[in-house]
Amino acid sequence: MKESTVNKNVLKSAYDPSSFREIGHALVDLLSDHLENVQEDRSQVVLPYKKPEDVLAFWKNDYTSSQTGVIETFKAILEQSIHVHHPRYIGHQVAVPAPIAGLAGLMSDFLSNGTGVYEMGMAANAIEKIVTDLVCKRIGYSNKESSGILTSGGSLANLTALLSARKAKAPTSVWDHGHQEKLAVMVSEEAHYCIDRAARVLGLGNEGIIKVPANENFAIDINSLNTSLDKAKAKGYHVIAIIGCACSTATGSYDDLNALADFAEQNKLWFHVDGAHGGAVIFSEKYKHLVDGISRADSVVIDFHKMLMTPALTTGLFFKRSEDSYKTFEQKAQYLWDTQHTKEWYNSGKRTFECTKLMMSIKVYSILKTYGEEIFEQNVNTLYDLATVFSKMIADRNNFELLQDPEANIVNFRYLSNQETDSSRLNGLIRQKLIESGKFYIVQTTIAGKKYLRTTIMNQLTTKEDLEVLLDEIEELGTLLLD
Ligand SMILES: Cc1ncc(COP(=O)(O)O)c(C=O)c1O
Structure with a gap:
């Protein structure tokens, strides 16, 4: 039988404690810096949006390139992922994970x-x-x-x-x-x-x-x-x-x-x-x-x-x-x-x-x-309370229509303009432009045949000011798109 060509040293190095320690520390540093950046600096993008073909091409190239180390790979993954820890992530109902639980996840994967x-x-x-x-x-x-x-x-x-x-x-x-x-x-x-x-x-x-x-x-x-x-x-x-x-x-x-x-x-x-x-x-x-x-x-x-x-x-x-x-x-x-x-x-x-x-x-x-246990109460209260505040801000603005007063932290609304009769089309375009800008992440839904902008306030650090800026951005995009 042909002798295995696998280099035994490769197998050994895959389980090397000191390299695990080194890469692990670098990864925690990377994620901690990321956390600090997205929490402190609103100019960081929420979603670095790129077309699917471009992302695929990047990774095909990455896979065949021998020059990058694993930390560079981790950095690239981070750069091409949506950032739920960003206070302007207001999209799908995915928890903003407490970092401590992320570390527990590392334990789960490690211990398997x-x-x-x-x-x-x-x-x-x-x-x-x-x-x-x-x-x-x-x-x-x-x-x-x-x-x-x-x-x-x-x-x-x-x-x-x-x-x-x-x-x-x-x-x-x-x-x-x-x-x-x-x-x-x-x-x-x-x-x-x-x-x-x-x-x-x-x-x-x-x-x-x-x-x-x-x-x-x-x-x-x-x-x-x-x-x-x-x-x-x-x-x-x-x-x-x-x-x-x-x-x-x-x-x-x-x-x-x-x-x-x-x-x-x-x-x-x-x-x-x-x-x-x-x-x-x-x-x-x-x-x-x-x-x-x-x-x-x-x-x-x-x-x-x-x-x-x-x-x-x-x-x-x-x-x-x-x-x-x-x-x-x-x-x-x-x-x-x-x-x-x-x-x-x-x-x-x-x-x-x-x-x-x-x-x-x-x-x-x-x-x-x-x-x-109180942290769960605080989380729910903060997010549900802010949704009520947000819904009032929407209701108070001209050119916006609130679907309903929210019971939870999910708020649906539409931008309306008397220049455009197809408001579903307009709101779809606004959302696409908004997420491509990376400034906010929100989603959309269709209710009774009409497209609504859909937000779920998931992040503890989202503020009323963030939500004011969101409405301003939507209004600006609405105006630009109709020009
Ligand atoms: C009410 C409700 N039930 C079930 C699900 C599905 O849960 P999961 O995505 O964890 O499979 C969702 C997801 O959004 C949901 O909102």
């Missing part, structure tokens, strides 16, 4: 404990229990009966919750026998697309996803629930679950969770709350009224990587009755555990899609341990 079974993540599993128990308590669940798991993102967590719902409510076990009945779930038409996707993955099909109309505030229309259910029944559907949005993605509207809980009880449905974004208000005395009734849900999803300052992906899925979470995936995995029927919190893979999972619990824990 798979966490699915106890031995492969002793600390991570114990910490996961502490973190999820703490959230269960905040939801208002009884700590004896409830429990939670961490999983990779809100989409996967919502899918997992719907699998639990199916297990609990389908007349025949789909897990064992495939579909015997026509199953369906009910959800607001404003729900995040991942609910629709999850229902399709579950094999429910078009008609198995009953989209309940939203009211004028974009929350589920409680008055339409019975009609929607009756229609589904008349078509032979067996509805297993109703999902509440806390809050919706496009507009940040909270569904009336108590009304949904009543409806679920009356009709013996599983009640799931998608609180990926706005479930975090359970930490805030000021805003927790928005999720009144959440403790009546059978399951709740909350993304730590949205409103809770943790790097993506870190999502919690919480069950009112712990045993439901153990029933979701009833499968043998002989090489991991002897039996699926026992309920060990420390073998987290029994309850999650993932077999190998990041040590996500340590990221949340590092924040809690360093700053206390």
Whole structure:
């Protein structure tokens, strides 16, 4: 057999402690400088926008060039990435991660404990229990009966919750026998697309996803629930679950969770709350009224990587009755555990899609341990408060139209000009020019056929002045574009 041509020294150097130390220090210096720059200097760009082909060409060239060291590569990655730590990042609902949690992420990647079974993540599993128990308590669940798991993102967590719902409510076990009945779930038409996707993955099909109309505030229309259910029944559907949005993605509207809980009880449905974004208000005395009734849900999803300052992906899925979470995936995995029927919190893979999972619990824990639970309350309050201030600033300006008073930190609005009849086109162009300038990062959404500029205030350091400048910029771009 031909002898391996791999130079053994290369393998050795990949694991060399002193080189790790040197590069690690340089990387932390690089990121600390970056943090200081973007926080202090508003002239730094938020998004160094370049065309996709140009970025690809850069990296193709980089890969074949032997001259650059890894720190130069890290610098280039930084320079070609969006900067969520910049106070003028006001775009998608991605947390501005607390740097301490980023360091915990480095530990997770370095240690690479798979966490699915106890031995492969002793600390991570114990910490996961502490973190999820703490959230269960905040939801208002009884700590004896409830429990939670961490999983990779809100989409996967919502899918997992719907699998639990199916297990609990389908007349025949789909897990064992495939579909015997026509199953369906009910959800607001404003729900995040991942609910629709999850229902399709579950094999429910078009008609198995009953989209309940939203009211004028974009929350589920409680008055339409019975009609929607009756229609589904008349078509032979067996509805297993109703999902509440806390809050919706496009507009940040909270569904009336108590009304949904009543409806679920009356009709013996599983009640799931998608609180990926706005479930975090359970930490805030000021805003927790928005999720009144959440403790009546059978399951709740909350993304730590949205409103809770943790790097993506870190999502919690919480069950009112712990045993439901153990029933979701009833499968043998002989090489991991002897039996699926026992309920060990420390073998987290029994309850999650993932077999190998990041040590996500340590990221949340590092924040809690360093700053206390109050930091989550402060984060939510600061961002929600500023959104209200911003909405008033928009409402006070000529040429701007506010979609609605925000309940969360999501604010939608449009620039209007009597010189342009196609305001969707105009707002789309304004956003494109704005993000290409690198001065701000905001996004867009279409509501009732009209394009809106969409902002989510995610950064603690965003100020009222930043938001004034944003509106000025939009106005200026609007005027220029119409010239
Ligand atoms: C309400 C809601 N649910 C679920 C998701 C999906 O979460 P993830 O991106 O963590 O998969 C989102 C993402 O924006 C969301 O806003």
